[in-house]
Amino acid sequence: xxxxxxxxxxxxxxxxxxxxxxxxxxxxxxxxxxxxxxxxxxxxxxxxxxxxxxxxxxxxxxxxxxxxxxxxxxxxxxxxxxxxxxxxxxxxxxxxxxxxxxxxxxxxxxxxxxxxxxxxxxxxxxxxxxxxxxxxxxxxxxxxxx
Amino acid sequence: xxxxxxxxxxxxxxxxxxxxxxxxxxxxxxxxxxxxxxxxxxxxxxxxxxxxxxxxxxxxxxxxxxxxxxxxxxxxxxxxxxxxxxxxxxxxxxxxxxxxxxxxxxxxxxxxxxxxxxxxxxxxxxxxxxxxxxxxxxxxxxxxxxxxxxxxxxxxxxxxxxxxxxxxxxxxxxxxxxxxxxxxxxxxxxxxxxxxxxxxxxxxxxxxxxxxxxxxxxxxxxxxxxxxxxxxxxxxxxxxxxxxxxxxxxxxxxxxxxxxxxxxxxxxxxxxxxxxxxxxxxxxxxxxxxxxxxxxxxxxxxxxxxxxxxxxxxxxxxxxxxxxxxxxxxxxxxxxxxxxxxxxxxxxxxxxxxxxxxxxxxxxxxxxxxxxxxxxxxxxxxxxxxxxxxxxxxxxxxxxxxxxxxxx
Numbered sequence: 001x002x003x004x005x006x007x008x009x010x011x012x013x014x015x016x017x018x019x020x021x022x023x024x025x026x027x028x029x030x031x032x033x034x035x036x037x038x039x040x041x042x043x044x045x046x047x048x049x050x051x052x053x054x055x056x057x058x059x060x061x062x063x064x065x066x067x068x069x070x071x072x073x074x075x076x077x078x079x080x081x082x083x084x085x086x087x088x089x090x091x092x093x094x095x096x097x098x099x100x101x102x103x104x105x106x107x108x109x110x111x112x113x114x115x116x117x118x119x120x121x122x123x124x125x126x127x128x129x130x131x132x133x134x135x136x137x138x139x140x141x142x143x144x145x146x
Numbered sequence: 147x148x149x150x151x152x153x154x155x156x157x158x159x160x161x162x163x164x165x166x167x168x169x170x171x172x173x174x175x176x177x178x179x180x181x182x183x184x185x186x187x188x189x190x191x192x193x194x195x196x197x198x199x200x201x202x203x204x205x206x207x208x209x210x211x212x213x214x215x216x217x218x219x220x221x222x223x224x225x226x227x228x229x230x231x232x233x234x235x236x237x238x239x240x241x242x243x244x245x246x247x248x249x250x251x252x253x254x255x256x257x258x259x260x261x262x263x264x265x266x267x268x269x270x271x272x273x274x275x276x277x278x279x280x281x282x283x284x285x286x287x288x289x290x291x292x293x294x295x296x297x298x299x300x301x302x303x304x305x306x307x308x309x310x311x312x313x314x315x316x317x318x319x320x321x322x323x324x325x326x327x328x329x330x331x332x333x334x335x336x337x338x339x340x341x342x343x344x345x346x347x348x349x350x351x352x353x354x355x356x357x358x359x360x361x362x363x364x365x366x367x368x369x370x371x372x373x374x375x376x377x378x379x380x381x382x383x384x385x386x387x388x389x390x391x392x393x394x395x396x397x398x399x400x401x402x403x404x405x406x407x408x409x410x411x412x413x414x415x416x417x418x419x420x421x422x423x424x425x426x427x428x429x430x431x432x433x434x435x436x437x438x439x440x441x442x443x444x445x446x447x448x449x450x451x452x453x454x455x456x457x458x459x460x461x462x463x464x465x466x467x468x469x470x471x472x473x474x475x476x477x478x479x480x481x482x483x484x485x486x487x488x489x490x491x492x493x494x495x496x497x498x499x500x501x502x503x504x505x506x507x508x509x510x511x512x513x514x515x516x517x518x519x520x521x522x523x524x525x526x527x528x529x530x531x532x533x534x535x536x537x538x539x540x541x542x543x544x545x546x547x548x549x550x551x552x553x554x
Contacts, residue, residue: 003494039505
């Protein structure tokens with residue numbers, strides 16, 4: 001077991017210098033998600049306009065893996081279409097399963113590939129992405145109602 | 147101290163994890179099992195397996211004897227007056243839920259009070275919270291001192307004539323604290339309330355005498371005291387259990403079944419609907435034998451010495467915060483390492499072969515009280531030694547260096 005597979009420098013950088021951490025003052029779409037087995041929690045806010053994720057912020061508490069993953073996720077989906085964001089979420093799931101997926105376009109995220117060697121920590125890495133999926137679901141339901 | 151040769155009786159401890167000898171410091175979550183217990187379960191399945199209380203055949207009587215024999219052992223182990231007061235359950239959670247869902251609604255109403263603490267494990271917290279919600283009773287908390295203990299003065303203030311149930315853990319699974327259950331029982335009884343004791347963390351580690359404590363109900367789990375998972379028990383005073391309605395209906399628990407009504411078997415079987423956890427009970431019986439051969443006082447002494455040694459050694463680790471009282475009476479040490487998240491600490495420790503628990507320990511209200519989201523916890527049992535503590539300290543120093551480097 002090589003710890004450096006898990007804690008790559010770029011991961012620790014996102015943990016110590018989080019991107020998009022905070023919250024929007026206005027009533028942007030807000031998703032709260034817990035990992036009840038370990039107590040990690042994330043609050044994700046999304047601003048979606050015309051099928052594009054215009055902005056994203058998160059807050060919460062958790063380990064280096066869950067918090068750095070949230071930082072990377074928000075950075076990756078900002079400015080992307082909802083469809084592309086969902087495609088990234090799928091790709092991330094595959095990455096966590098140890099499948100060979102290409103994340104060359106998001107090198108930071110690729111650094112999380114080592115997590116799949118630590119089964120107990122996969123749920124830490126996927127928390128933010130699950131919040132993203134939930135947020136997009138809620139947004140789309142909301143959209144259909146109007 | 148108990149000789150470290152005892153480890154050899156626990157086959158699982160003889161392995162390496164990530165290239166290091168396994169150092170198992172998570173016995174408060176579940177204990178490891180000695181060969182004697184594993185063999186008892188194996189032998190039961192290889193020779194005696196049958197259903198209980200029904201077969202006329204030889205195996206049926208052997209299985210029944212083994213199952214009821216385990217009940218007798220447990221009754222003696224915690225000094226119940228009779229085997230009628232010992233109900234086998236899946237564990238502490240089920241035992242506490244039987245009290246909350248049977249005794250609860252029959253005895254608690256609007257305006258009444260249920261008294262607990264903020265330190266309870268979720269299994270001794272949520273049943274009472276939900277009972278209060280359902281009945282309109284008020285849930286009250288005996289305040290915690292800075293070190294997590296409670297005072298009898300506060301208990302006197304909190305428990306009133308409106309209190310119907312007081313529920314508390316004998317030993318906390320997080321804070322390394324034991325509560326004055328006997329004194330609390332006396333206070334509860336003076337106000338006409340019953341006291342329910344969560345014994346999950348006390349039964350494996352110290353002598354328990356339910357008559358001396360004078361508790362009304364006492365719940366325990368087998369798997370934390372060397373027995374298999376899936377077996378536990380509820381002790382209840384006979385008069386209380388007799389007045390209670392069963393929670394689960396089905397086979398095994400009936401006396402006579404009519405089309406429109408039925409009657410129940412006598413105690414304890416009234417509460418044991420369905421085919422019981424026979425092999426689990428057999429394993430529990432073997433575990434009790436094992437514990438008694440060593441002696442509970444000896445086990446308790448061993449763990450106190452280890453805890454004292456751990457406190458001293460851990461204080462050498464810079465930046466380590468230990469929660470709970472000094473001079474703890476229980477082999478549980480909960481801590482955080484600087485601002486490194488406990489999951490990250492536990493992962494580094496695991497890479498060194500050291501197994502600790504990281505998270506909220508099924509105690510979210512307590513975590514909020516401590517103002518942390520989670521902690522790491524090392525817990526000791528009779529098979530742990532000072533060398534295990536040394537390995538923990540070494541691994542913590544590595545974790546600190548690792549994250550200092552990574553974060554630097």
